Amino acid sequence: MVFLLFIRFYYLIAKLSTIYLLYISLKLFIIHDLNIMIRKPTVSGLFYENNSDNLKKSIENCFRHELGPGKLPSLNKSTLESNGELDNFHGNIVGAVVPHAGYMYSGPIAANSYYQLVENGFPDTFIILCPNHTGIANGSISVFNKGAWNTPLGNVNIDETFANHLIADLDIVESDFSAHLNEHSCEVHLPFLQYFSSDFKILPIVTSIQSIDLMEKLSEGIARVAKDLKTRISVIASTDLTHYKPKTIAYKQDALIIDGISSMDENQLMDVIEKYDISMCGYGPTIATMSISKKLGASKFISLNYATSGDMINNSQDNDPEVVGYLSGIFV
Incomplete structure (x- = not known):
């Protein structure tokens, strides 16, 4: 019984x-x-506006903000290909570092990177490398390899061909939708891109394990697939810097991170993070983006702007509040 x-x-x-x-x-x-799988937004109305008109206005405000570039960019469509046809991708910016907090906190800083990406012209595919904030994943590196992602500005198609070639090329990479379930660090970038064009694809990748060895293997695979498929890519390292430290400490730690990225040396950046125990959430995506960028011809990192959440909200009641650091920069 x-x-x-x-x-x-x-x-x-x-x-x-x-x-x-x-x-x-x-x-x-x-x-x-x-047949067609569409991921609905999970942080619209939280990290950014869930109304398309309001979202566009908030994006414009990010670009015009005093900590942003100060104006809206124009999408470059004037590059001539070797066959004489117009192409809209310079290819000069191989990778970018972009923060992923709510737009009220990091949007203007993020806009600095997007200004350059838009002026550079859009590639075929944006590879968006993200950390894992939810703890949900079936493996070390999780690729969303089917369908499209939706935001209030419409749908963005997944580059399924690139995704499936990458999965076949690397045994550390797998198709895993669960890691993208409630993860915000890819989604928040899409409206910034959609504001200017719908003619691009994305490849969202969540890195649950961010070891330097794993990131090097990932970067080798992405660079190899891009060359094999002749796909023009730009890689976005989705990351915030120091988390919840007094502003004075955040400034010092994040200056070390920026120096580490500017060195174009993956080991130097990793050494700084480990030595000072810096809570940079997307150090793995940043290391991988640096490595991919070098493999595809980049020789330097240009830091565009840096600020903290305390700078954004201008909290005058606390002289040294706990803040999160935000960096925008490009690999060229």
Whole structure:
């Protein structure tokens, strides 16, 4: 009798688990014709406006902000290809470092990187490398390899060809939607890109393990696939810098991080982070982006602007508040 009750209880739990997983799947994805998977936004209305008109205005404000570039960029569409046809991608900016907090905190700093990316012209695909804030993942490196992502500004298609070639090329990379379930650090970048164009694809990658060896393997794979497929890419390292330290400490620690990135030496950056125990969430994506950029011809990092959340909200009641650091910069 007890055994039968246990079996019934186990069956009930299994059934409820299945229903819960189905609910989560429906919450995250809309499936049309059982072929097209669309990831719905999870932080619209939280990190950025969930109304398209208000979102566009907030993006414009980020660009015009005193800590932003001061004006809106124009998408470069004037580059001539060797065959005489117009192309919209200079290819000068191989990678960028961009923060991923709410727009009210890091949006103007992020706008500095996006100003340069837009003026540079859009590639075929933006590779967006992110840390894992949720702790959910099936493996070390999780690729969203199917369908599209939705924001209030519309859908952005996944570069499925690039994604699947990367998965086939590297055994450390796998198709894993769970890691992207409630992860914000890719999603927040999309409206900045969508404001200027819909003619690009993305490849969202979550790095749950950020060891330098793993990031080097990832960078080798991405650079190799880009060359094999002749896909023009720009890589976005999605990261904030020091987290929840007094502003004076954040400034000092983040200056060391910026020096580490500017050295174009992955080991030097890693040494700084480990030596001073700096809470930079996306150090792995930054290391990988640096490495990919060098493999694709970049020779230096240009720091565009830096500020903290304390600078953004101008908290005059606390002379040394705990803040988060934000950096924008490009690899060229």
